[in-house]
Amino acid sequence: MVDFTKRPDPEEEPRPDSSAQGPQNPYQPTPPPYPPYGAPAPGYGYGHSPAAPWGVDPLSGLPYSDKQKVVAGVLQILLPFGIGRFYTGHTGLAVAQLLVCLLTCGIGGLWSMIDGIILLVGNPRDVGGRPLR
Template sequence: MSQQPDPDEMRVGTAEREEASRLLGDHYSQGRITPDEYEGRVLAAYEAVTLGELRPLFQDLPAPHPAYLAPRFDPPPFVPVYQRPAAVLPYSPKSKIAAGVLQIVLPFGIGRFYTGHIGLALGQLAVVLVTCGVGVVWPMVDGIVLLANGGTDAQGRRLRD
């Protein structure tokens, strides 16, 4: 099991030290720190070895701060659309009844074109054309499934009833 290293223990390089000094100069020019504070903080910035040693130099100052001192944003874990609760996702403006009926009445993937699943629709159309019409079974079964269970549009939103 791997553990994430403490960000404050990460070593800094010359570029990070110079950015900190440059931003401290901006704060000094705005009058937020005195000349003595500026000198002490810049000296501390150039002597810093880790991010944890740079962080206190900006704690009492407003933005701008060095970008590498910003809190890390860990995005929420990815949850596939089919595992998300239906109440969270908005409904599609498209109808499952229209999609299902189009699939059955015009079994060339027309219902899938309607829902925005272009790749699936082209696949169904190709199968119907290549098999000289025998492949209409796939779009028709797909239409029955759409009528029975519903489905989603190309953005993953549930089709309306």
């Protein structure tokens, strides 16, 4: 029979195994269940991810576009009627540059040439918002 009047001694109680309790520090951040966006997936090697086949922009973390900014800028300068903007997918801007160039008998091509320089020097994006390579 059990004696309920006797108080148990705390030193006689069995202690639980500390490894079965999980992390001891409750403020320690737990790792996310998935890799961060743009991180290489397991089995693909360093620097390659199927979500970003051309790499990731180090400043914004967005994957690079499949278009190149040098190609867009050179097309915009050499063919100054919106061809570079057609290449990047900005069809509305490209049609506007084409119409301005046609209606001004070529003088409006200055807009396209300046836009080509901005494409080469700046940080242009494609129609999806991804930075050009």
